[in-house]
Amino acid sequence: MLVDRYDRLLWGAFILLLIAIATTTAYSLQGSAYVTQHNDRNLERKITERARFDYLADLYAPVTAALEAGDFSHALLALEEVQRSSPDEAYGQVLKGVILSKMGAIDAALESLAAGIKQNGNYIDRNGSLSYRKTVIALVANQLPLYAARVANDAEDTVALTTKRHLHYLQSRLAGGCE
Amino acid sequence: MKIGYMNCNSEAETLTRFLPLTAYLSHYTGIDFEAVPVDTHEFAERYAQGEFALTHSNSLLYVQLKFDHDLQLLAAEKRGNFGSRSAGTIIARKGSGIEKLTDLKDKRMVFGPMMAPTGYLAQYDLMLRNGIDPERDLAYYAIPSGSFKHEKLVYGLYFGAFDVAAAPLLDLEVMTREGKITADDFVILGQSPLVPYCTFGAAAKLDPAVVEKVRRALLELTPETTVDIAGERIKVLKSAWIDGFEALRDAEYDVVRDMARLVNMPPYQEY
Numbered sequence: 001m002l003v004d005r006y007d008r009l010l011w012g013a014f015i016l017l018l019i020a021i022a023t024t025t026a027y028s029l030q031g032s033a034y035v036t037q038h039n040d041r042n043l044e045r046k047i048t049e050r051a052r053f054d055y056l057a058d059l060y061a062p063v064t065a066a067l068e069a070g071d072f073s074h075a076l077l078a079l080e081e082v083q084r085s086s087p088d089e090a091y092g093q094v095l096k097g098v099i100l101s102k103m104g105a106i107d108a109a110l111e112s113l114a115a116g117i118k119q120n121g122n123y124i125d126r127n128g129s130l131s132y133r134k135t136v137i138a139l140v141a142n143q144l145p146l147y148a149a150r151v152a153n154d155a156e157d158t159v160a161l162t163t164k165r166h167l168h169y170l171q172s173r174l175a176g177g178c179e
Numbered sequence: 180m181k182i183g184y185m186n187c188n189s190e191a192e193t194l195t196r197f198l199p200l201t202a203y204l205s206h207y208t209g210i211d212f213e214a215v216p217v218d219t220h221e222f223a224e225r226y227a228q229g230e231f232a233l234t235h236s237n238s239l240l241y242v243q244l245k246f247d248h249d250l251q252l253l254a255a256e257k258r259g260n261f262g263s264r265s266a267g268t269i270i271a272r273k274g275s276g277i278e279k280l281t282d283l284k285d286k287r288m289v290f291g292p293m294m295a296p297t298g299y300l301a302q303y304d305l306m307l308r309n310g311i312d313p314e315r316d317l318a319y320y321a322i323p324s325g326s327f328k329h330e331k332l333v334y335g336l337y338f339g340a341f342d343v344a345a346a347p348l349l350d351l352e353v354m355t356r357e358g359k360i361t362a363d364d365f366v367i368l369g370q371s372p373l374v375p376y377c378t379f380g381a382a383a384k385l386d387p388a389v390v391e392k393v394r395r396a397l398l399e400l401t402p403e404t405t406v407d408i409a410g411e412r413i414k415v416l417k418s419a420w421i422d423g424f425e426a427l428r429d430a431e432y433d434v435v436r437d438m439a440r441l442v443n444m445p446p447y448q449e450y
Binding site for chain 1: 372
């Protein structure tokens, strides 16, 4: 078969061609596996997130129903019941903050909101399905000038100082600030 | 130096709760403090007699002692959802047909203890502001005897001894958290404004340096702060059922003063 130099060259070229094809195919297969894997992870993340939000919406349904009906005391007590099983869940903290703000307990409301958002910033995401971004924006806009004025008038007003710090934290998270 | 602690349920309970806090204050300030349990109805009188220089009482007693003896405000206790404040509610059983404050007329009502800001004063005030005179418009009203009055009135409502009850929102929170009641068991007919919760005060004549030390000690307490008592390490705040302390201003007690004026209670009582 390998009778002369020309034949050897031809065989050599053929083998090189086979190697090139094999290598290209291998890379291509690897790439598509990467894309598939990556897409799977994205999908998995979205499914987990949706499942989590659906679960939370269901779990806290008695609270949000009372909140939407304007029955704030009832909402707070319904929240106590849920929090017996999940005391530190960020969504519970956020809901507590929203209810307390409706009841006029602004200091406690902002403390709870800041704690909830610190645990999970999704609750003030623009596109989050359980987002309270608008509520937080309104609270920051309305309360920050009041607490800033209180601190300016009385530097020893520790309640105002603490609440102002919570307001600044929420303001920075609304602006996309990192921890 | 003595600290008078207002009894909630019993002297034994008061001492169990507050001995660690008293030990912490002694340790922090270097002053030897002694805890004195005091019945609510004797509190003002025993303070006037000079039995104790520091006070831990509800906000109505603080207002009274401020008015009569210029008691200094040290710090307010934080407990429950509203921090250093709480509210009074009027509740009925769900399905009883009583759903709003105007349904209260000719009903059997149970209040909390008479000196309780969110168990009596706030609800009495709420009713007067809504055109209901508890003395004339109710069929009758009662106050439970003995200890655990706030829990007793909730159970009195549940078991049908009364149609409506004056419940502190904090007690409803705690009972719900402990699984004793559920939010769907009752209807909240009305809720009072938020009023300051329990408060530490200091006698007007007390050395300002001591006052400042005690204030700082209270404000610096954290849930992790412990003291050693009889060989046992105890968390101070947890033992006292307190979440922390904060520095309120005296003007924030005006809401209690307004209620006391309308309800005709000390220090504004007129005969």
